[in-house]
Amino acid sequence: MEQQTPNKYVTVAYELYTDNDKGIHELVEKAPIEHPFQFISGLGIALDSFESKILALAEGEAFDFVLKVDEAYGPYEQDHVIELPKETFAINGRFDKDMVYPGAVLPLVNADGMRFQGLVLELKDNTVIIDLNHPLAGKDLHFKGQVVTMRDATNEEIQALINHEGCNCGGDCEGGCEGGCGGHHHEHGEGECCGKHEHGKGECCGKHEHGEGCGCHK
Template identity: 35%
Template structure:
C-alpha cells in the first residue's frame, strides 16, 4: 500500500537541523532519532506535521527509504515574537505539578491549553516573580533534514479516523 490520505504510517528516521545566520548555513546536527525500538506512527493527513513533510512522503511504500530537506519556510517558519510572553511564576506552583527545577532557564514546561491540548513553552528567563516563556515550536527557525525508512503503511480504521490518531500497538490506546 502506498502512503496516502487516511493511511497509518510507521517510520524510523534521524532528524538533523541546521540554521542560516548571516548568509552562512550551519552544519546539520542530530536532534532526534526514532529507531525500530521507538518508531514514529501517525495518521497521514491528520498528523499536525508540516504539510511539506507529508507531501514528500506521499506515494512511498513499506520498505522504502527517504531523505529530504524541509527548508525553514516549509517546516515551522520563523519565530513569532507574539508567542514570547511573561506569566506570573505563581501559575507554576508545586500544587499544579511544577517543581522549582522545571522552572530553570532553558527547560521546556509541559502545559495544556484551555481546550486540553498538550503544548510546551521554553523558559527563557526567570524574572523573579514572573517567567519569560517562548511558546514557539522548538524547531522554529531551523531547516529540517530527514533521513529514514518506511516501516509500515496500512489503512486507518474507522475508529482511528474518527479520533484523528493511531490506535493499537504504536498509538494512543495500547
C-alpha cells in the first residue's frame, strides 16, 4: 500500500519580481522573515509550481527561481475583460460611486459561488468595464527568498485551515486567518499574493460582494 505524503506546514520569506511594460525588473511583493508567507502543502493554497519548488528545499535553504507564465497565472486574456450593468453595483438603488471607480479592485462572485476579484478599468454611462485577469497574468514570476519553516503539519493545523476556507492560515493556525490579503503582510503594496487566485474562471454572474476583503485564495 502506497504511503501518503504528509502535508507540510511551510513558511517562506521572499521577494517577488516581474518585468514591467518597459522591461524593467521591479519588486511587486515582499513577505519579510518577520511575517512570512504561510501555507500547508497539498491543500491548493499556493500555486502548484511554487509549492513543488519550495517542497524540494530544506528548512533554512535559500531559493532563487523563475516561474514562467504558463507555470504562474497564465497569459493575459482579453476575454476576461467584461462589461457589467451599473445596477450590479447599486446599494439601495444607487450606484456605489465611492467604491466603484477606475483602479478599484472589487470582490465579486460568479454563478457557482466562486469568489474572485476584478479591476475596474472604465465607467460608462450605464455599464462598468471589469478586468478579471489576475494582476500577474502574462508575467514571469521571479522569486528570491528563504524557507523559514518546513515541518509536517498537524491535524489541528489542517482542520483550522479547512475551517477558514478561502484564507491562508495565519500564525500557528490556531487563531484563524489574519486580515488583509490571506494573512500576508505586504511591504511594497503592489501586486497580489503568490497563493492561487481563481481570477477569471467562469463568467461573472454580476453579483458584487460589498465590503469583503481580498482573501480569495483557492
